[in-house]
Amino acid sequence: MGNGPAGEAKTTYREALREALREALDADERVFLMGEDVGRYGGCFGVSLGLLEEFGPKRIRDTPLSESAFVGAGIGAAMAGLRPIVEIMTVNFSLLALDQILNNAATVLHMSGGQFPVPLVIRMTTGAGRQLAAQHSHSLEGWYAHIPGIRVLAPATIEDARHMLAPALADPDPVLIFEHGTLYSASGDLDPAAGPVDLDTASVRRPGTDISLITYGGCLPKAMAAADTLAADGISAEVVDLRTLRPLDDATITGSVARTHRAVVVDEAWRSGSLAAEVSSRITEQVFYELDAPVERVCSAEVPIPYARQLEEAALPQAVDIVKAAHRAVD
Amino acid sequence: MTAARTPKPAANPVRTARTANPARTAKAPRRTRPDTAGADTSHDRDLLRAMLLIRRFEERCVELYSAAKIRGFVHLYIGEEAVAVGVSEALTPDDAVVSTYREHGHALARGIPAEAVMAEMYGKATGCSHGRGGSMHLFDAGHRFYGGNAIVGGGLPLAAGLALADRMRGEPRVTCCFFGDGALAEGEFHETANLAALWGLPLLLACENNLYAMGTALPREHAQTDLAMRAASYGMAAWAVDGMDVHAVERAARQAVEGIRAGSGPHFLELRTYRFRAHSMYDPDRYRDKAEIEQWKERDPIATLTERMRARSEWDDKALATIERLVAEEIDQAVEASEKAPTEPAEDLLRFVTSRSAEVN
Ligand SMILES: Cc1ncc(C[n+]2csc(CCOP(=O)(O)OP(=O)(O)O)c2C)c(N)n1
Ligand SMILES: [Mg+2]
Numbered sequence: 001m002g003n004g005p006a007g008e009a010k011t012t013y014r015e016a017l018r019e020a021l022r023e024a025l026d027a028d029e030r031v032f033l034m035g036e037d038v039g040r041y042g043g044c045f046g047v048s049l050g051l052l053e054e055f056g057p058k059r060i061r062d063t064p065l066s067e068s069a070f071v072g073a074g075i076g077a078a079m080a081g082l083r084p085i086v087e088i089m090t091v092n093f094s095l096l097a098l099d100q101i102l103n104n105a106a107t108v109l110h111m112s113g114g115q116f117p118v119p120l121v122i123r124m125t126t127g128a129g130r131q132l133a134a135q136h137s138h139s140l141e142g143w144y145a146h147i148p149g150i151r152v153l154a155p156a157t158i159e160d161a162r163h164m165l166a167p168a169l170a171d172p173d174p175v176l177i178f179e180h181g182t183l184y185s186a187s188g189d190l191d192p193a194a195g196p197v198d199l200d201t202a203s204v205r206r207p208g209t210d211i212s213l214i215t216y217g218g219c220l221p222k223a224m225a226a227a228d229t230l231a232a233d234g235i236s237a238e239v240v241d242l243r244t245l246r247p248l249d250d251a252t253i254t255g256s257v258a259r260t261h262r263a264v265v266v267d268e269a270w271r272s273g274s275l276a277a278e279v280s281s282r283i284t285e286q287v288f289y290e291l292d293a294p295v296e297r298v299c300s301a302e303v304p305i306p307y308a309r310q311l312e313e314a315a316l317p318q319a320v321d322i323v324k325a326a327h328r329a330v331d
Numbered sequence: 332m333t334a335a336r337t338p339k340p341a342a343n344p345v346r347t348a349r350t351a352n353p354a355r356t357a358k359a360p361r362r363t364r365p366d367t368a369g370a371d372t373s374h375d376r377d378l379l380r381a382m383l384l385i386r387r388f389e390e391r392c393v394e395l396y397s398a399a400k401i402r403g404f405v406h407l408y409i410g411e412e413a414v415a416v417g418v419s420e421a422l423t424p425d426d427a428v429v430s431t432y433r434e435h436g437h438a439l440a441r442g443i444p445a446e447a448v449m450a451e452m453y454g455k456a457t458g459c460s461h462g463r464g465g466s467m468h469l470f471d472a473g474h475r476f477y478g479g480n481a482i483v484g485g486g487l488p489l490a491a492g493l494a495l496a497d498r499m500r501g502e503p504r505v506t507c508c509f510f511g512d513g514a515l516a517e518g519e520f521h522e523t524a525n526l527a528a529l530w531g532l533p534l535l536l537a538c539e540n541n542l543y544a545m546g547t548a549l550p551r552e553h554a555q556t557d558l559a560m561r562a563a564s565y566g567m568a569a570w571a572v573d574g575m576d577v578h579a580v581e582r583a584a585r586q587a588v589e590g591i592r593a594g595s596g597p598h599f600l601e602l603r604t605y606r607f608r609a610h611s612m613y614d615p616d617r618y619r620d621k622a623e624i625e626q627w628k629e630r631d632p633i634a635t636l637t638e639r640m641r642a643r644s645e646w647d648d649k650a651l652a653t654i655e656r657l658v659a660e661e662i663d664q665a666v667e668a669s670e671k672a673p674t675e676p677a678e679d680l681l682r683f684v685t686s687r688s689a690e691v692n
Contacts, residue, residue: 064516065516065552068518131403134463135485136467304684307403307460307463307464307468310674310677311462313677314680
């Protein structure tokens, strides 16, 4: 999970994202970053801090509070041959640009009969856990994963934070990258051997034999912690990090379940109509006869995320919930 | 400077005919207190106390945030108190207020008890949003306070809807919507301004121009920085006001509210102010000059008012000390009550998700 030994932390998830931006800006002069407060302020979560000084205001562009306009401008610039990286502060605010993302970015290539690809990267924060209440905490990446024409990524490790951007920029179509707000300060050693991520594959973060914990993004650390607890209970859990939410890597998911015969899908979004539902459905469609127990799901309670700490904690999937679900499947 | 920068548009006969609503004049508008802005000691004392309550309340919030009693995003209003207090003076309890995430001042000036606001920041059951909202989402139906909205511009269409309902029912009420200079860049502002002007809605658009949208200075956010002029282009009365002078704000707000009640449609006030503190508790404030902040502090709305009162001589340090003491007591009580208040039990997590689940308990 990129959490190196205490006291030896070499880099943070935030710094890894920044390094990836720096590399992309260095590598290709068509690349530029734009969004609210990405420049002078340094990014609302500090990701782009220092890049304005390094690359100048033409390539690190502060925008007005106009999500629809600057996302739409990113689409146009991408169609014109540039490689914009657009930052939206949080997924909740991306709803003001949803029209541009869904009705333009995802459709133009198709509507134009293949004439106009949109090589755009959009980054945004997602998720809860910081007591920011119901307009700053939701996990709507599953909605975006519903849309054909775009690719949806959720880096959960420092390596993926560092190495997903380059292949995302190389993708000729729109790519949405969801950064979970609780991960920015996660620190650890960046594996020097890590290179560009294959955006078509999920990753097995921990091998196991008794049950598959299938998750992504901010829930990965919780699933890893649950796997530790389960190991102490004598249950060997495999942890699968989806990391690409669209298109889903069916082979890795079903391969894992075919080995372990049990699955818990963990997703911080609400259960109804969720990505967890999609994953669960694919498992039953493709490896139903491998299953020794019904697929379990651990999702957020069906409530707008509340402010008060104990309520927020109760609303979100926690490691203990994952452990309980695993026991239900195994016992 | 309350000088009308943009004169009220001449009555448009077409629009008047289209929106004429006899029911609107059926009820006499309820009166606010008489306009005594800048002339009356007891009124000034009220204004001062209201501004001091906001200032000291938020200073306490900073301490409580450091002590981890309050969490989440907290946006301070310190420096902008004259705006909330001056505008609220022009509103009656029947009017409605729609606010932003920077809304402690609006809520307190509206009369929501400090205790209910503080308890909400604590995430307690006695909070004005039952611990669900926190600092950015204060709500109070009793005070017709329709919430802190944390989507920039998000409150504007909603406010237009409240005003529309009053318009359709012939209620002589005004809806006041607060928002920042940054919100003028959002499409929702422009859509709402057009709609409200087109339909002649009883809407007060109170734009708090504090010169920054987070770390982005006004001229880096807007091609045309004359915000009142832009609002006027939608065909509504709009002018700029010195938002550091509570008397100027009150006078302008009364004039605007009167115009709205008289049926001349939405009014826009550009209230020129400044936030003395960072955007939020997370903001290291790297994007502006310390000297600029100090300069604006010389125009501190609270000091400006006390000096004006002192000059009228019916005012001294003792009187100020009395108000400070009363305010401190009110805040102490709010903190004490919030400390003692029960938390919402986690079993009630799903309460308020639907109206039916709100009834449970
Ligand atoms: C739609 C949307 N985009 C971005 C944000 C993040 N954000 C919160 S406050 C803020 C600045 C708003 O500035 P302004 O409207 O001037 O109000 P102020 O904070 O100065 O009172 C930003 C960018 C948000 N909350 N909502
Ligand atoms: Mg502002």
